[in-house]
Amino acid sequence: GAGVSQSPSNKVTEKGKDVELRCDPISGHTALYWYRQSLGQGLEFLIYFQGNSAPDKSGLPSDRFSAERTGGSVSTLTIQRTQQEDSAVYLCASSLEQESNYGYTFGSGTRLTVV
Amino acid sequence: LAKTAQPISMDSYEGQEVNITCSHNNIATNDYITWYQQFPSQGPRFIIQGYKTKVTNEVASLFIPADRKSSTLSLPRVSLSDTAVYYCLVGDNNAGNNRKLIWGLGTSLAVNP
Numbered sequence: 581g582a583g584v585s586q587s588p589s590n591k592v593t594e595k596g597k598d599v600e601l602r603c604d605p606i607s608g609h610t611a612l613y614w615y616r617q618s619l620g621q622g623l624e625f626l627i628y629f630q631g632n633s634a635p636d637k638s639g640l641p642s643d644r645f646s647a648e649r650t651g652g653s654v655s656t657l658t659i660q661r662t663q664q665e666d667s668a669v670y671l672c673a674s675s676l677e678q679e680s681n682y683g684y685t686f687g688s689g690t691r692l693t694v695v
Numbered sequence: 696l697a698k699t700a701q702p703i704s705m706d707s708y709e710g711q712e713v714n715i716t717c718s719h720n721n722i723a724t725n726d727y728i729t730w731y732q733q734f735p736s737q738g739p740r741f742i743i744q745g746y747k748t749k750v751t752n753e754v755a756s757l758f759i760p761a762d763r764k765s766s767t768l769s770l771p772r773v774s775l776s777d778t779a780v781y782y783c784l785v786g787d788n789n790a791g792n793n794r795k796l797i798w799g800l801g802t803s804l805a806v807n808p
Contacts, residue, residue, distance in 0.1 A: 584738070611790035615798075622782070622798035623739070628791070636794060671738045675790045683729050684793055686738025 582606070584687035586672050592693045593662055601657040601690045605674030612649055613684070614657050615671040616641075623671065629655065630677065662694045699783045704803045713770040715802050717783030720764050725787040728759060728766045733780045733801070742781075743768070770804075778806045 585604040593599050605612050614626040625639040629649040640646070644662075649655040659666055669691050675684035700718040707713045719728065727746050731739035743750055745757040745766070756769040770777055782801040786792055 611793070613794055620800070622800050624798075625794050625796075628794040630791060639794070673738065673793075675793065677790050683731065683741035683744060684790070686740070688737050691736075 584672055584674050584685050586670075586687035586690050588690055589688065590691045590693075592695060595664060595694055596661055598658065598660045599662055599692065601659075601670050601692070603655045603657070603672030603674075603687060605653065605655070605672070606685055607653075608676070609674035609685075610652065610677050611675045611684070612655050613673045613675075614647055614655070615673065616668045617671060617689070618668045626657070626670075659692075662692075664694045667692055667694045698797055699785055699799060701781075701783050701799065701802045703800060704805070706805050706807065707773055708807050709774055710772050713773050713777070713804060713806075715768045715770075715781055715783075715804070716765055717768070718765045719783070719785045722763050722785050723787075726763075726785045727788055728757065728763075729784045729786075730755070730757065730768045731782045731784065733782065739782060773804075773806045775806050775808065777804065779804060 587602045610631045612629040615623040616626055617623050627647045628636040644660045647657045669689040671686055671689045673684045673686040727744055729744040730742045732742050733739040743752055743755050743757045745759050747759050750757045758767045780801040780803050784796045786796045
């Protein structure tokens, strides 16, 4: 597709359950980012993938969070044993390795609600 | 990377010009200034980017003074659909450094009829 696609758009889960969030980046974009946005807050960086390099996981808030990127394209963010504080919008973005004059492109996000 | 400061909220009316100023006193030589727009239930969307002086596209203009310690996003003749949160970010253009960009609370612009 033309843009970054995320699924599901909304997810309600019970505390303690695992969830998987999917991101389909723009074709040809080698860089992929996951962010979290809590209500009324700015974006919080979680993890960054660039080509075949080891991902930068420095933003993951705990070891319950993990992410994969298969074949340099689709990425999955997994949250194990979800907690209520994990409730947020999870945003994925992609870009070319070197951006000039147009930043990076975000998906519409997955709104996660842990009850 | 440089931090930014911008007003938390602004109000305007349809047809007016809106100017949102962002301060970035610690901007580095290689840093660009980029503005994003975010509507409810959507991810941020790139609006405009500049390095110095003035940049204009079909959506907005960006004014950057010579010292580059601030920038002003100018939205001409706003409409109700311009109601959104506007983020100012400062950093170089390398994809690897995008992850280090600090996203503040942005400026929540409300356009009234």
